[in-house]
Amino acid sequence: MRTIMTAALCGLFATAVAAQTPVAGQPIRIAGALDLSGAAADVGKDALAGAQYAVDELNSKGGVQGRKLELVFRDSASNPQKGVSQATALLQEGAAMLLSPQSSAGALAVSKVVAAKMKVPTCVGTSIADDITMKDFNPYVYSVTPTSYMEGRAQAARFAKLPYKRYALLSADYAGGRAGVNRFKEFLKELNPQVEFVVEEYPKFGATDYTASINKILAAKPDYVFSILFGSDLLTFSRQAGSLGFFKQINNRFISLYDFNTLKAMGGSAPIGTEGWQRAPANQFRKGDPEAKAFVDGYKAKTGSYPSDWTVMTYDCVTTWAQAANLAKSTDAASVMRAIESGEFNSPRGKYRFAKYDHQADVPVYFGKVAQDKDLGQPVLAIEDTIAGSVSRPSEAAVQKTRRTE
Structure with missing residues (x-):
């Protein structure tokens, strides 16, 4: 048989x-x-x-x-x-x-x-x-x-130079999001052992109501909010957070994955001055x-x-x-x-x-701040820093170590 x-x-x-x-x-x-x-x-x-x-x-x-x-x-x-x-x-x-x-x-x-x-x-x-x-x-x-490894290393390298100690973490509940949060925590803690992660929120992928997560984050009084929301999740969250005065209460100390189309959909409600990262920013390509x-x-x-x-x-x-x-x-x-x-x-x-x-x-991974672009007629992520992939990628030893744990 x-x-x-x-x-x-x-x-x-x-x-x-x-x-x-x-x-x-x-x-x-x-x-x-x-x-x-x-x-x-x-x-x-x-x-x-x-x-x-x-x-x-x-x-x-x-x-x-x-x-x-x-x-x-x-x-x-x-x-x-x-x-x-x-x-x-x-x-x-x-x-x-x-x-x-x-x-x-x-x-x-x-x-x-x-x-x-x-x-x-x-x-x-x-x-x-x-x-x-x-x-x-x-x-x-x-x-x-x-990957989450590369983005985590790039993000941690950037935030390790900043004065924030108490972080709130926010991601939709899916494999890539949790992996991204875990990598950020791992690498940032290595670079700055004094940081604390005061609250972690993992709402459902595709959630329509983020009120509970917003309230929990504000109650924890973080110095900074690190988010891996993107696309429609980030759009929904940002609209609800904006109406509740969330970004003002945290002094715009918020970062997430702002892709070009999500910022376009946000239009006038985009949280200007908050930070973000992108993987392929079209507005930046037009300048280079x-x-x-x-x-x-x-x-x-x-x-x-x-x-x-x-x-x-x-x-x-x-x-x-x-x-x-x-x-x-x-x-x-x-x-x-x-x-x-x-x-x-x-x-x-x-x-x-x-x-x-x-x-x-x-x-590479690109970092910047949300700003209005008069030429394009929409909010964009105005890129301020680019971390090369040759810097953030895992070594062969790091990769092989994960395979030996099976």
Whole structure:
């Protein structure tokens, strides 16, 4: 019986691998099980826009290895189990590269269950869960977003220089958020043993009422509020906090992940003067490298809006794979992954490389203050500091230590 079952499984994956191998003359498929509804829908829709723009841009330049690309996707509804089944089906239908779901739970599940078994290059473009590249690493996954480890190190390095001692911590209750909070605590305590964490609040992902968390934080009288809320969660929280005078009561000593589209949605209610970090700030790109500015302006001209962090990073997922395929002169999965391990890749965020031991890109983390931008006609995060990925990324020893704890 075991022999029969093993043979059947081998047959299934052999069929899947055969389906993934592009046929000459046919478009190369880029597939994605994306969170287009459910709790991570706002991020998933931005990610889809970035992937589509990348495919269109590459096709306008002749595609990859002389062949056009085709983007195929399904809505995982922010459900990890659904994401696994959809990713599996998409690869069985034929795809050379896979975009993981946007939620951390979905990205972890697809990495462990699908990418590892079906051996297709799979890109993490939004999740910060460091288990993906550290403890649960598999050689067919690569990440272009800074992980909770990287962001935690960058944030701690910044706050260790500031005079705050008593911190309140706030995050939605999901794997990536808790990992981010824990990394911040760990690294900040190492750099400044005198700090205290006076209250920790983990409201439900997608919560609609933050009153209890707001009151608990104010009652604890922190010197500073460190938050990992983002997207619709941050938007809802900020509106409720603003109406309750929260930001005024804490003297704007608050930081969170302010992506471009969330600030646009906040409009006049954005908490001007609070701090934040971003992973890919479009307003900053317009001031720097000409190619980065061309990307932002081109995206705006085509879609009518500026790209969010999620849009930029998923765009990078696709273009990194394309650059690797061109370096390898092949879309063969193993060849592409070897090129990812050895190459240097262009992005609106500048050039980056991946380490062989974790396939994590050494991408930066950006810090600044919320301000109105008259040119763009919306609030933005005015960037004041950039921490390079080469500074914040984990060493090989740190990564291997997590794997030995299994």
